[in-house]
Amino acid sequence: MARIDLVDLAHSYNGAGADPASFALKPTSMTWRQGGAYALLGPSGCGKTTLLNIISGIVQPSRGKVLFDGKDVSALSTQQRNIAQVFQFPVIYDTMTVGENLAFPLRNRGMARADIEARVHEIAQLLDLRPYLARKANRLSADAKQKISLGRGLVRADVAAVLFDEPLTVIDPGLKWELRSKLKVLHRALDLTMIYVTHDQTEALTFADTVVVMHEGAVVQTGTPQELFARPDHTFVGYFIGSPGMNVLPADVHGSEARIAGHRLSLGRSYGNLPPGARIEVGIRPEFVHVAAPRPDLLSAAVERIDDLGRSRFARLRVGDLRMAARVPTGTALPHGTAGLVFDPAQIHVYADSRRVEGTA
Amino acid sequence: MEKITNQKAWLLVLPVFALVAFSAVIPLMTVVNYSVQDTFGNNAFFWNGVGWYHELLDPSTELGGRFFASLWRNLAFSAIVLLIEIPLGIVVALAMPRAGWGVAFSLVVLALPLLIPWNVVGTIWQIFGRSDIGLLGWALNRLGFDYNYVANPLDAWLTIIVMDVWHWSSLVALLCYAGLKSIPDAYYQAASIDGASRWAVFTAIQLPKMRHVLVIAALLRFMDSFMIYTEPFVVTGGGPGNSTTFVSIELVKLALGQFDLGKAAAMSIVYMLIIIIVCWVFFTVMTNAGQDRKSAGGEP
Numbered sequence: 170m171a172r173i174d175l176v177d178l179a180h181s182y183n184g185a186g187a188d189p190a191s192f193a194l195k196p197t198s199m200t201w202r203q204g205g206a207y208a209l210l211g212p213s214g215c216g217k218t219t220l221l222n223i224i225s226g227i228v229q230p231s232r233g234k235v236l237f238d239g240k241d242v243s244a245l246s247t248q249q250r251n252i253a254q255v256f257q258f259p260v261i262y263d264t265m266t267v268g269e270n271l272a273f274p275l276r277n278r279g280m281a282r283a284d285i286e287a288r289v290h291e292i293a294q295l296l297d298l299r300p301y302l303a304r305k306a307n308r309l310s311a312d313a314k315q316k317i318s319l320g321r322g323l324v325r326a327d328v329a330a331v332l333f334d335e336p337l338t339v340i341d342p343g344l345k346w347e348l349r350s351k352l353k354v355l356h357r358a359l360d361l362t363m364i365y366v367t368h369d370q371t372e373a374l375t376f377a378d379t380v381v382v383m384h385e386g387a388v389v390q391t392g393t394p395q396e397l398f399a400r401p402d403h404t405f406v407g408y409f410i411g412s413p414g415m416n417v418l419p420a421d422v423h424g425s426e427a428r429i430a431g432h433r434l435s436l437g438r439s440y441g442n443l444p445p446g447a448r449i450e451v452g453i454r455p456e457f458v459h460v461a462a463p464r465p466d467l468l469s470a471a472v473e474r475i476d477d478l479g480r481s482r483f484a485r486l487r488v489g490d491l492r493m494a495a496r497v498p499t500g501t502a503l504p505h506g507t508a509g510l511v512f513d514p515a516q517i518h519v520y521a522d523s524r525r526v527e528g529t530a
Numbered sequence: 531m532e533k534i535t536n537q538k539a540w541l542l543v544l545p546v547f548a549l550v551a552f553s554a555v556i557p558l559m560t561v562v563n564y565s566v567q568d569t570f571g572n573n574a575f576f577w578n579g580v581g582w583y584h585e586l587l588d589p590s591t592e593l594g595g596r597f598f599a600s601l602w603r604n605l606a607f608s609a610i611v612l613l614i615e616i617p618l619g620i621v622v623a624l625a626m627p628r629a630g631w632g633v634a635f636s637l638v639v640l641a642l643p644l645l646i647p648w649n650v651v652g653t654i655w656q657i658f659g660r661s662d663i664g665l666l667g668w669a670l671n672r673l674g675f676d677y678n679y680v681a682n683p684l685d686a687w688l689t690i691i692v693m694d695v696w697h698w699s700s701l702v703a704l705l706c707y708a709g710l711k712s713i714p715d716a717y718y719q720a721a722s723i724d725g726a727s728r729w730a731v732f733t734a735i736q737l738p739k740m741r742h743v744l745v746i747a748a749l750l751r752f753m754d755s756f757m758i759y760t761e762p763f764v765v766t767g768g769g770p771g772n773s774t775t776f777v778s779i780e781l782v783k784l785a786l787g788q789f790d791l792g793k794a795a796a797m798s799i800v801y802m803l804i805i806i807i808v809c810w811v812f813f814t815v816m817t818n819a820g821q822d823r824k825s826a827g828g829e830p
Binding site for chain 2: 252253254257263264265273274
């Protein structure tokens, strides 16, 4: 039970003297609230596992401090930090039964036998492992083994935080949903701080209250799923979250007008504050652009194909040599050849060097 | 699916059958042939049925007495050697470095005894242990121990056991090291997060994960030590008295020393059957734990 603060944390696997651009984790400061459900989201190799391992103490950071409730724990071992972690692949103590596996972290800490019994039963109940408690753990399926790993992570009530490192990788898709919602229930029931690392946006957005998006070793945005969707702070967030990702188009922006491929587009806000010399782009989610019959006052685009996602349809388009996606409204005939694009001005964001610029009304 | 009957497939295994027949079955059959006959020289053989076997398996006869004495001696030797080498190999493997230049260094050092021919190992220890010119024997005597492997059976046993431990513990250590290296880091990380002590890590992770290589190591060491011939033959020649005469040494005495082909052949057959049966029982028992895992089909 703790608030976790990261103070100017950075890590390089080549030592602190390495080129800062090559750091696996670029200098990061942030705070994790007690009892929060967090997701660390990013593509493979973006440094999310490194960050997790630094919090748990498996990796010693090259720079910076980790504070638990304001106390510096950077020099403490994983054991002393009192943290639980669940790994990508199930870790099972082969010779023990399921119950002994769950009891292992408690037994090692010298808890009373009766208390261990009670807690193991509680966790086994929550994870539907009750019928298997007396079975040898190595005789179970991969799914069940990972449930045991999850159980061992959750069994200690007094941990500072429970860290999950892509724990559902080996789980069948059907069971994934079930386990994910189970984790959410467990989070509410147990009042533990949980940090969940994943590269799957659906997993992150369904599990977490707060999603931390990482890109090339740096945290690019922290926010609720709604914030990440509606106001991506970085073009990477826009692109990574959402399916299809946000359209990012190079543009000239003057005041409240943008010029994209020769077409004038009026923005909802005015941008007089753009840094000179920066690479300017506008971003808009495909959900907020829709295709219509071509008209002279609309940006015209060549239709390449239509993706039918069941509940919605998206057109893949080409404007000059830019590629983008736009919604095909229900009831509209499927466009082919050339189409006009209608933008929702309130949902257009302007980016300078990939970072979002706040407009003025 | 319907099974296709195709007897031509036998032709494909024929070369292997032929090879095994020439390398093993036919020589073995000549031994079987000898074991049921007696000879008085001149290449004249007489049918003796299972007479030699009767004599061999009856400890009250001269032949049976010699056989059982050497058999118990040999089993005791194998047991002692296994009890020392397996734990020692595990300890050495655990102490070996996991990364850096130390890995290559310790692997080479450990492999050295394994590369030395067996009779050279015998010769090394034969000289090493001599109380007049051998470093070990001389030093022990200077320190006040009355050590003489030529005259004292206990000293002879100690010398041979220490020699075997020196020669073969590396094999166990190397196998265990391979087993340890195959354990993913996540297990150690998980154990450290679960607050496991060093001993708990050993019993809950390392030992179970090494089980398969340990079965192999124990099997190899049992077979090898049970068939040991060269090293004790070079060091003690089976003496003093008969105190280090193991089954193979007894067998050679019988076959080549006394030229009792029938008795020696019968002893060979029984000797081989013992090794096969012990190995089979051992292997079955030790891998049984792995069987039930297969039936559950839960291995990722």
